Structures are given as structure tokens and as C-alpha cells.
Amino acid sequence: MQLISATLVQQVIQPRPTASYKGNYGRILIVGGNARFGGAAILSASAAVYAGGGLVSVATDAVNRDALHARLPEAMIIPYDDANLADLLQSMTVIVIGPGLGTDETALKVLNTVFEAVAPEQTLIIDGSAITLVATHHMRLPKARFIWTPHQMEWQRLSGIAIAAQTPAANQAAAAKLPGTVIVKSHRSEIFTPTRSYQNPVGSPAMATGGSGDTLTGIIAAFVGQFGHRDASILAAVYTHSAVADLIASDHYVALPSMVIQALPGYMAKMAAASAND
Numbered sequence: 001m002q003l004i005s006a007t008l009v010q011q012v013i014q015p016r017p018t019a020s021y022k023g024n025y026g027r028i029l030i031v032g033g034n035a036r037f038g039g040a041a042i043l044s045a046s047a048a049v050y051a052g053g054g055l056v057s058v059a060t061d062a063v064n065r066d067a068l069h070a071r072l073p074e075a076m077i078i079p080y081d082d083a084n085l086a087d088l089l090q091s092m093t094v095i096v097i098g099p100g101l102g103t104d105e106t107a108l109k110v111l112n113t114v115f116e117a118v119a120p121e122q123t124l125i126i127d128g129s130a131i132t133l134v135a136t137h138h139m140r141l142p143k144a145r146f147i148w149t150p151h152q153m154e155w156q157r158l159s160g161i162a163i164a165a166q167t168p169a170a171n172q173a174a175a176a177k178l179p180g181t182v183i184v185k186s187h188r189s190e191i192f193t194p195t196r197s198y199q200n201p202v203g204s205p206a207m208a209t210g211g212s213g214d215t216l217t218g219i220i221a222a223f224v225g226q227f228g229h230r231d232a233s234i235l236a237a238v239y240t241h242s243a244v245a246d247l248i249a250s251d252h253y254v255a256l257p258s259m260v261i262q263a264l265p266g267y268m269a270k271m272a273a274a275s276a277n278d
Contacts (some may be wrong), residue, residue: 002197002198003200004199004201006243006271008232008239009236010091012232012236012273013227013236013240013268014276015157015273023055025054025222026093026142027057027092028032028048028093028095028218029056029058029059029094029096029223030048031080031093031098031110031114032060032097032098033060033064033100033101034100036065036102037099037101038060039211040128040214041058041060043211043257044070044221045068046218047216047217047257048218048219048221048222049072050265052265053218053221055227056076057078057088058078059077059078059085061079061080062247065077066078066278073160077135081110089113092131093122094224095125096127098127098128098131099128099129099130099217100214102129103129103136107129107133116222118143119144120144122145123146123147123221124142124145126149127214127217128217131148131172132157135154135158139199146178146180147183147234148180148183149216149217150183151213153194159171161174166184171190176194181193187205189238189242204255206248206249206252206255207245207273209255209257212257212260214257216237223231224237240267240271245260262264
């Protein structure tokens, strides 16, 4: 299992060309956030914006509209039961489904809408509640460029491997049965692409707080939107999330997701500068 390094991050995060516009950096849609867990979708969208996503939209329960506008005016919003959602989905580069979505009938209907609308060339990040829905309902998967982001309990539901038995070899075998890339989140997250396996060597207990996973999905979405759907982009996103949290943890007991999000542009600027100087 290969370790991800800061060198890889520098290879991925490049200085932006002078002739740029927002459309160059990905169209990202975060689908999630029911009336109870709206913060999850807001954190994921915030991470996508602060990590450089060009155009970020959120499909969420309408009750979250005011909070989202107040917290993140850069993002657009559509209720996830809006009849126009299917059309919006088709215009996206990256779709994140699951942060705070819930597992009720409404959530299942939203997930089915996404599965019916997604196209093979789009990146589809399956996170949180969406993983549980897929596992519980044995849902048929559409054609898309998949990224799965389960924590260990969600991975147990999806793979059938008990947490105590989640060894790298067992995880790799199970991940090979799923389309795309699987990120099994833990204190040393494991990433399984269709051809190779990696481990994230950074991160600390300071990240063990609600919303960290939602933040990661937003960073991955932004990196794929900007730097392309490739292994390096996904790996760099995972490393960046933990590396930024480690910087915060050097003088804070807890690396809150909102703190990580705020620090993303500065960290990425340093990586881009290092890349330019190589």
C-alpha cells in the first residue's frame, strides 16, 4: 500500500492560468441536507467553494435556504424536490450525493432522481446517507465515474465486512467489486482505485468531530472539478484535508471543519507556489 505525499499534492495543485474563468474549475452540485442535518450539506458546499470549485450549487431541503445564503453566498441553491433538479444534474461536472440527506422515503426519491439523471462522463461521489441507502436497498448503480467515501460503519454496511475485520486486504477485495474509487475513512484512511491502493499518512484525533467527512467530500469535488477525474486529484484532496487539519491541530485541541475550510485557500496557495518553484 503506497503512502500519499505532499509532493503529489504539489504536482496536482498548479498556479491558475491568467486567462481563467469560473467555468474552468468545475460545476459542482452537493445534494443533501434534510431539515435535521442541513449543516452537512452546507459544510460540504463550503469546502467545495473554499477549495476552488468554480460554480457550486446545493440541492437541499428548502428549510436550509436562509442558512445557506447567510453562510455561503457564493453557492446557488435549489430545493431537492424541485422539478428542475434533473435538468440541473445533467449540467454538472461533479455531483456529491449524501451529506445529511437522511434515509427516509424522500431521501430515497432524491437518490433515485440523481441515479436516473447522471451521465457516464460525470463524477458521482456517494457519501453518508446515500451509502446506507445503496446498501440497504441493494440499488442498481448507474453508469458514472464513482467515488465512494464511507466511514468504517458505512463500509461495513456496504461491503459486509465487520469493522474488526476491515484489513487492507479485505477492504481491497471488497472495493474491487464496486465501480470507481473507494475511500475507507479511518485514522489512516485507505484509498482503493481500480488498479492500486494507497494510505493517507497524515491526520490526527483533532479531526474526530462532526462534519469532517462532509468537508472531505467537498474538497474531493473541488479537486476533481478543477484538476480532472484522476487518481492524483482524489489522493491530493484526501491528503490536503488531513494536512490542513494537522496544521490547525498544532495549536488547537480540535480541528473544526469550519476552521479547516477557512484554511484551505492559504494551504492551496502554498502548494501552488511550491509547484511553480520546482
